[in-house]
Amino acid sequence: MDLGIFIPIGNNGWMMSKNAPQYMPSFELNRTTAVRAEEAGFEFLLSMVKLRGFGGDTEFWDHNLESFSLMAGLAAATKDINLFASVALPTMEPAMVARMASTIDDISGGRFGINIVSGWNQIEYSQMGVWPGDWYYEKRYDYAEEYVTIMKELWADGVSDLKGEHFQMDDCRLSPPPKNGGVPLVCAGQSDRGMQFCAEYGDYQFIIGTADLDVVRNDAGRLMAAAETSGRDVGVYVLFQITMGETDAEAEAKWQSYKDGADLEAIKFMTGQAELDTAGATAEKITEMQGAFNLNIGPIVGSHATIAARLDEVAAIPGVKGVMCVFDDYPVATAEFGEKIMPLMECRK
Numbered sequence: 270m271d272l273g274i275f276i277p278i279g280n281n282g283w284m285m286s287k288n289a290p291q292y293m294p295s296f297e298l299n300r301t302t303a304v305r306a307e308e309a310g311f312e313f314l315l316s317m318v319k320l321r322g323f324g325g326d327t328e329f330w331d332h333n334l335e336s337f338s339l340m341a342g343l344a345a346a347t348k349d350i351n352l353f354a355s356v357a358l359p360t361m362e363p364a365m366v367a368r369m370a371s372t373i374d375d376i377s378g379g380r381f382g383i384n385i386v387s388g389w390n391q392i393e394y395s396q397m398g399v400w401p402g403d404w405y406y407e408k409r410y411d412y413a414e415e416y417v418t419i420m421k422e423l424w425a426d427g428v429s430d431l432k433g434e435h436f437q438m439d440d441c442r443l444s445p446p447p448k449n450g451g452v453p454l455v456c457a458g459q460s461d462r463g464m465q466f467c468a469e470y471g472d473y474q475f476i477i478g479t480a481d482l483d484v485v486r487n488d489a490g491r492l493m494a495a496a497e498t499s500g501r502d503v504g505v506y507v508l509f510q511i512t513m514g515e516t517d518a519e520a521e522a523k524w525q526s527y528k529d530g531a532d533l534e535a536i537k538f539m540t541g542q543a544e545l546d547t548a549g550a551t552a553e554k555i556t557e558m559q560g561a562f563n564l565n566i567g568p569i570v571g572s573h574a575t576i577a578a579r580l581d582e583v584a585a586i587p588g589v590k591g592v593m594c595v596f597d598d599y600p601v602a603t604a605e606f607g608e609k610i611m612p613l614m615e616c617r618k
């Protein structure tokens with residue numbers, strides 16, 4: 270089973286909590302994490318694209334680096350690990366993204382791939398005047414199909430003449446191509462249409478981990494069914510939030526503290542509950558909101574042995590080819606995971 274890390278391109282990683290480590294994203298933080306990940310034996314790193322934060326006391330994700338530039342820097346700072354950058358399709362033209370990918374493929378010696386984000390979060394795009402219009406909600410994966418076809422043609426043939434509904438190429442050229450005549454594509458759509466897109470055009474599908482592994486099993490099954498229809502080999506990568514301690518109790522106490530410190534204003538923004546008066550909300554409502562402090566990414570909390578055993582369970586789910594980790598304190602947790610959890614994982618032996 271592959272292991273990867275969702276690296277901290279945005280401030281405070283994936284924890285909307287006043288009690289979690291507070292940090293700005295920087296190249297140095299991500300370089301340290303990447304080098305430690307490589308030393309520990311992780312197979313890949315992914316950086317997201319996020320263009321508008323949620324605010325609140327922690328200014329959650331108000332501070333974000335740019336995904337391709339960051340991965341280009343990490344490509345030069347690493348030797349073996351695979352690197353994925355994310356593109357939000359409305360923000361960049363496919364011919365330019367194809368050329369950026371060829372360039373980072375060259376810098377990294379063939380270790381680069383792209384996470385295709387079709388993009389539905391209007392405010393991220395309308396703030397810079399590139400929201401295509403509300404038709405885009407429905408048609409964004411049709412748009413993505415044309416977009417990705419252009420990139421694949423440019424990489425494989427050096428030319429695209431695609432005349433589509435959304436893009437018109439006119440003897441568009443690209444050279445040099447990536448080493449292997451293309452770069453891997455990953456996708457993270459959770460809808461059936463998103464998964465169908467990945468099954469037809471992608472190499473790996475991310476799904477969001479949950480505490481109940483039956484949900485993961487079901488989501489992996491949805492992807493596999495789509496891949497059977499498309500006749501392509503597409504692996505599932507599952508996203509989990511890892512909180513570790515020397516003992517289960519220590520890890521659980523850490524987790525509870527993060528949850529207690531939930532940034533309710535940021536959560537309110539994320540969940541679209543702008544009308545909610547958090548000062549006057551009921552205790553039940555507050556507890557429910559606190560539960561979203563980690564963006565509802567499935568938590569795995571416990572000692573090194575507990576986490577290793579849980580990941581072995583995940584590895585046994587049909588279709589699952591890897592796990593991507595989110596951590597609290599990235600440089601520390603990356604090294605600790607490599608030293609104390611990886612050696613205990615049966616699925617890595």
Ligand SMILES: Cc1cc2nc3c(=O)[nH]c(=O)nc-3n(C[C@H](O)[C@H](O)[C@H](O)COP(=O)(O)O)c2cc1C
Pocket residue numbers: 316317318319355357384385386387388389390457458459460461462463464475476477508
């Ligand atoms: C692992 C993972 C990575 C993602 N990366 C991004 C990202 O970088 N930027 C973004 O706007 N959305 C990102 N998303 C959201 C997805 O691209 C997708 O829009 C979302 O899961 C909704 O699915 P749908 O498009 O099928 O409706 C990510 C989701 C997951 C699970």
